[in-house]
Amino acid sequence: MIRKVYLKYLLDRLRKESFFSFFKYGYRYVFTYISFKTNRSFSGPIQGTLCLTYNCNLKCKMCDLPMRHLNYNNDPDLINLTLTEWKQIIDDFSKMSTSAIAISGGEPLLNHEVYSIIKYIKDSKMIAQMTSNGWFITPDVADKIILSQLDGISISIDAETEKVHDKIRGFKGSFKKAFEAIANLDDSRKKYKSDITISISTTFGKFNYNSMKSLIELAKTSATDRIGFIPVHNIAPLLNDDEMNMSRLETEEIFIKITELQNLAKEDNFIETSERYLQLFHDFFQGKPLPQKCMAGFTTLVVDCYGRIFPCFSFYEMEKSWGNIREFKKGLYSFWKSKEIQSKRKSINSCRDCYWNCQVETNLLYKW
Numbered sequence: 001m002i003r004k005v006y007l008k009y010l011l012d013r014l015r016k017e018s019f020f021s022f023f024k025y026g027y028r029y030v031f032t033y034i035s036f037k038t039n040r041s042f043s044g045p046i047q048g049t050l051c052l053t054y055n056c057n058l059k060c061k062m063c064d065l066p067m068r069h070l071n072y073n074n075d076p077d078l079i080n081l082t083l084t085e086w087k088q089i090i091d092d093f094s095k096m097s098t099s100a101i102a103i104s105g106g107e108p109l110l111n112h113e114v115y116s117i118i119k120y121i122k123d124s125k126m127i128a129q130m131t132s133n134g135w136f137i138t139p140d141v142a143d144k145i146i147l148s149q150l151d152g153i154s155i156s157i158d159a160e161t162e163k164v165h166d167k168i169r170g171f172k173g174s175f176k177k178a179f180e181a182i183a184n185l186d187d188s189r190k191k192y193k194s195d196i197t198i199s200i201s202t203t204f205g206k207f208n209y210n211s212m213k214s215l216i217e218l219a220k221t222s223a224t225d226r227i228g229f230i231p232v233h234n235i236a237p238l239l240n241d242d243e244m245n246m247s248r249l250e251t252e253e254i255f256i257k258i259t260e261l262q263n264l265a266k267e268d269n270f271i272e273t274s275e276r277y278l279q280l281f282h283d284f285f286q287g288k289p290l291p292q293k294c295m296a297g298f299t300t301l302v303v304d305c306y307g308r309i310f311p312c313f314s315f316y317e318m319e320k321s322w323g324n325i326r327e328f329k330k331g332l333y334s335f336w337k338s339k340e341i342q343s344k345r346k347s348i349n350s351c352r353d354c355y356w357n358c359q360v361e362t363n364l365l366y367k368w
């Protein structure tokens with residue numbers, strides 16, 4: 001997820017580390033590219049994602065993860081990872097020189113091991129970032145998050161009005177709670193002199209595309225440092241509601257709004273989404289496949305709370321697992337190096353199924 005916020009971490013890290021760090025990060029960049037070109041694993045994933053739970057307190061129109069939580073809960077074959085297993089996975093990412101770990105879900109704060117997991121990522125010297133709907137971030141929880149040394153937190157906010165956000169998120173009061181979360185996190189970061197980045201993550205679709213400018217203005221009046229966008233994907237297998245189908249919207253109006261957003265991103269660093277990624281929104285809303293080769297499975301790897309492994313967040317969303325960590329006695333590292341995975345990676349080369357922000361922004365780094 002090398003968005004502007006990651007570049008900030010990278011620069012901070014380079015400042016704290018020695019001059020030779022430049023070679024280390026350069027080496028990762030080059031070797032990931034060679035791995036992709038030769039379909040070998042000369043280096044580990046740049047970013048790992050840990051999906052700590054499918055459970056969630058909200059019911060967003062575009063997301064079926066809470067429904068899947070109910071189904072999975074009744075499946076005796078699916079057993080939650082223990083804290084010891086999560087730590088083993090983090091050790092493996094560290095062994096593979098992974099730079100950043102993203103924490104997601106469901107709602108990650110519903111896994112009570114979340115603070116220990118963040119702390120362990122930080123003790124392993126990797127960047128830790130989390131995405132949350134903000135509902136549970138009271139002043140006490142904000143203190144715990146800051147004290148865990150998390151580097152960045154994204155709060156998902158989808159509109160500039162309570163009415164639209166709460167409609168998309170399926171729960172009254174979620175807008176208010178999300179902005180309270182930002183204020184509580186800001187109070188804690190001041191109290192503990194933390195340099196955590198607080199950002200807003202916004203889905204862009206038919207319910208809100210015409211109000212992005214006012215959402216950006218509103219975000220600037222809060223303690224948020226940045227805002228990022230992702231087009232709403234019709235990606236959740238348990239949802240087939242027509243109303244939810246927001247990923248094909250060929251109206252002149254939406255293309256005007258995308259161009260407006262691109263122009264804003266050009267001059268405003270508050271917008272973390274790159275202009276090049278926003279340009280692709282035009283293709284996305286015309287229903288075109290992703291117009292670039294995807295490097296998922298080389299640059300990224302996702303593990304869910306049952307130990308299932310996915311090359312990218314979209315495969316996690318689509319329930320397309322590549323295996324289970326528990327099948328690999330020697331852990332994630334042996335999975336990463338295995339022949340089986342090598343052949344699966346090959347198929348990614350032709351996958352054009354999504355425009356998910358973290359993956360496409362990373363792919364764009366390799367598109368000169």
Ligand SMILES: C[S@@+](CC[C@H](N)C(=O)[O-])C[C@H]1O[C@@H](n2cnc3c(N)ncnc32)[C@H](O)[C@@H]1O
Nearest residue numbers: 062063105106107131132133156201231232233
């Ligand atoms: C799956 S959520 C998990 C974290 C947390 N529950 C939240 O909503 O922030 C991770 C991110 O994916 C976004 N998201 C969920 N469904 C999506 C979809 N169908 N298309 C694009 N983004 C989506 C959410 O808005 C959120 O920013």
Ligand code: SF4
Nearest residue numbers: 056058060063106133
């Ligand atoms: S997008 Fe996040 S908050 Fe919304 S239902 Fe899915 S997991 Fe929950």
Ligand code: SF4
Nearest residue numbers: 294312314351353354
């Ligand atoms: S295009 Fe999307 S779904 Fe396909 S491999 Fe890349 S990130 Fe995953």
